Amino acid sequence: MTKDEAVAKLEQIATLLDLRGxxxxxxxxxxxxARALESLSEDFESVVREGKLDQVKGxxxxxxxxxxxxxATGRLTYLEELERSFPAGVVAxxxxxxxxxxxxxxxxxxxxxxxxxxLEAACRSHRVGKxxxxxxxxxxxxxxxIEQRRSYAAYHRYGDVIGLAEHLVEQLRAHPDVVRVSMAGSFRRGKEIVRDLDLVCSSAKPAAVMAAFISSSGVQRVVNHGETKSSVILEGGLACDLRVVPDEDYPYALLHFTGSKEHNIALRQRAIAQGKKLSEWGLFREARSRFSAGSEDTASERESEGERIRCRDEAEIYAKLGLAYIPPELRENLGEVEAAERNEIPRLVEWTDLRGTFHCHTTASDGHSTLKAMAEAAQESGLEYLGIADHSKSSFQANGLDEERVALQQEEIRKRNKEFRGFRLLSGTECDILRDGRLxxxxxxxxxxxxxxxxxxxxFSTSEEEMTRRIIRAMENPYVTMLGHPTGRLLLMRKPYPVNLEKIIDCAAETGTWIELNAQPLRLDLDWRWWHAAREKGVRCVINPDAHHVRELGFVRIGVNIARKGWLRREDVINTLPLKLVEKALRKKRGGGG
DNA sequence: GCCGTTTTCGGCCCGACTGTTTTCAGTCG
Incomplete structure (x- = not known):
């Protein structure tokens, strides 16, 4: 019995008690x-066994x-009783x-x-309204x-599938008959929402690889099972396709199945203009040139398509098309082909560039890990600084801090900072923007x-004009360093609140206010589609995990994916700066102007 | 169900919004 499992059981009890009234x-x-248990730093089972639980407040x-x-037993009879009083669907x-x-x-x-x-039937027959x-x-x-839930059911958040995706790739990579394997599709392009997973691999024994794939752990149901393509449904309802090709076909297949469709079309048009033809099977010269050297390969079987130009990897395909390599995240036909032609593909930020991060919560507000634990986890992951930004007093629901508790926390941070070497805690706040734009x-x-x-x-339910005015007023306060999750969206759950992002971005550029890329997988806010334009205007991005638990510090990695998708380079992201320079940047922001 | 002390039960987080109601309950953040 782990601590997390026990926490989950206590929460289930709470929900069922609510339902019972x-x-x-x-x-x-x-x-x-449950919260008290979560922030327990000692080993859960031994604390229980040694009777130390009575020292835990709550x-x-x-x-x-x-x-x-x-x-002792692995069971909780009280919870089992509660569960018997409601069908499982009622909780949903x-x-x-x-x-x-x-x-x-x-x-x-x-x-x-x-x-x-x-419930739906009862609403349609108007029994509920009575x-x-x-x-x-x-x-x-x-x-x-109900309708919204249904339309979302076919979609999955990137953060919810990343574990499954990596697991599948690892399983295939370990197979002795697999030469190369990669995720493809929208997942590889780092889209925040995916419909399914696409895998491409190369092998001389496709049947053996396919057999292993459809029987791998995590596969719930096999939809199609062939020599070169199989489709399965994974646990959680996620569809997954695997294509197996001979190794010499692999680069073309990977490029094709990574997409996007729009990117592929742009590449094909370019190929045609150069007297070539690009498909999932290869890059070909026009048929009339097929008697030139090197025509003995498999392309000769498809004479109508002409001679295949041999490419060992994707980069070579791009090179043969006269293009610089385009990272998968950029393949949306949003200017990347033109940029590659001019050799102006930016060197995108990497997650290893991050030197620190801001916007983390602790048990002081609604976080589930203590300040101490967060600081230790940040140091273990190699960060030079960690910003603590618990909620402010208006966020009652999140146990926001008032001025007195702020002072206590700042004192604790000062004390801890004296003990660190090569690491620093920064004292921050996630301060509510009130309804009139005051802080x-x-x-x-x-x-x-x-x-x-x-x-x-x-x-949230206000007009776009009002919300925009409100946020701009807050950003004009010189003490505001950065704007947190600028649209408030929760992917597949809640739409963004209405706000004019162009005006917000302009205001950020004018006031030198950083804009957060909130890397919490539910948010990924500001959306990647806005970043390229924001960067052009000189707005700086800050990638924050919005972590409420030590294990959520790793969210920044997903945030970096999104930043890459938004064409951001290392120099566009504030928290790639080492501590000294970040401190300087913070002082500069305070000094007024950008 | 927990906590604190006012030692044995009363208080436990606040405010806005929505849709219902006709003065307020339920939900949400």
Whole structure:
């Protein structure tokens, strides 16, 4: 029984207690206990076994007994009882926006609704609107919520599939008959949302590789199984295709299946203009030249396509087309072919360029790891500095810090900094941008931080003009270092709030305010589509993990993918700077002007 | 269910918004 599993069980209990309509403070107690357990730095099982749980604030007699049962037997009878009182589908109803425990309880008790399908039917037959507390507007909203969920079901967030994708590649790479293997498709291009995974590999024994692939762990169902192409459904409903080709075909296949379609079309047009032809099978000279040297290879079997130009890898294909190599992230036909022709493909930022990061939370607000643990994890991963930016006081829901607690945290940071060598904690805040664009702290308090992340967390339902004005007002405050998650979107869950990003980017350029690339996989905000233009205007990017747990510090790696997709170079990303230069940049920002 | 102390039960995080209602409950951040 790991700590994380125990935490999950406590949270399940809290949710089920809510559904049962128990005293809300009781379910909160379970959530508090889960948080307390999370920030436990000692080994969970030994703490329970040695009876040290009673020293943990937030875990009392009742929950302690349940954790002891869990560690001793691996079971939790209280949770099992609770689970018996609701069908599994009822819990899933909570994921519909606007439905909380009270409403779900009514739907289950009064209409016997057990899952989303039954809920949809009940809304369509207007049985829901007749319930007390419900109405026609609620029915509409529920139906819209179900519809949204359904349309999202075919899509997956990059961060949710990266583990599976890497696992599949590793499995294939370990196979003795596999020569080369790579992810292809939108995943390889680093798209924030993917529909499926595409794998390309080369082998002289495709049948053996295919057999291994369809039986690999993580495969739930085989849709198609052939010699060169197989399709499977992975756990979690993600579709995955594998293509196996002879090794000499590999570069062309990889290029083709990486796409994008638009990029491929641009490359083909270019090939045609040069008297060549490009397809997934190769790059060919026109048929009339097929008697020239080197025509004995497999291309001679496809005489109508002419002689294949041999390329050992993708870079050679680009070179034969008179182009510089184009990294997969840029292959969207958004100017990369033209840039490659002029040899102006930027040298994109790499995740190993990052020297530090800002915008991390701790247990002081809504984070699940302590300041100490975050600092240790950052040092272990080789960072030179880590910025702590817990929530400000208006974010009650996130246990935001008031001025007094800010002072305490700053004191702790000062103390810890005296102990570090070659590493520094920076004291920051994720300060709420209030409804009128004022900030949640006075200027004198803001001045006490090393830096300020200004973010919108409430009041999303406003006009674009109002929201834009609000954010610009905040950015004009000289103490605001950077704008946090500029659109507030949650991928596949919540649309961005309305905001005029052109004006925000212009304002960032004028005031020298950095814009965050929030690397939390749910956000990836600001979107990569805006970065190229922002860079051209001189806006600096800062890649932040928005980490609420030590293991989330690694999110910056996904953020770097997105930055690359946005054409950003190392010099465009502030946190590639070493500590000394970052400190200088922070002072310069304070000094006014960019 | 936990905590604190006011030693045995009362308080536990706040405010805005929506849709329902006709004065407020539920949800969300």
């Amino acid at each position: 128990e005293n809300p403070f009781k379910s909160r107690a379970y959530r508090t206990a 875990i009392g007699e009742g929950i302690r007994a349940k954790l002891q049962e869990l560690v 109803l909570l994921e519909i926006p606007g439905l909380g425990p009270k409403k779900v309880k009514i739907l289950w008790e009064q209409l016997g609704i057990r899952d989303l399908e039954e 319930l007390s507390g419900f109405g026609s507007k609620t029915e509409e909203n529920i139906l819209a919520g 949640d702290f006075s200027d004198s308090v803001l001045a006490s931080f090393d830096y300020v992340v200004a973010s919108v967390h409430a009041g």
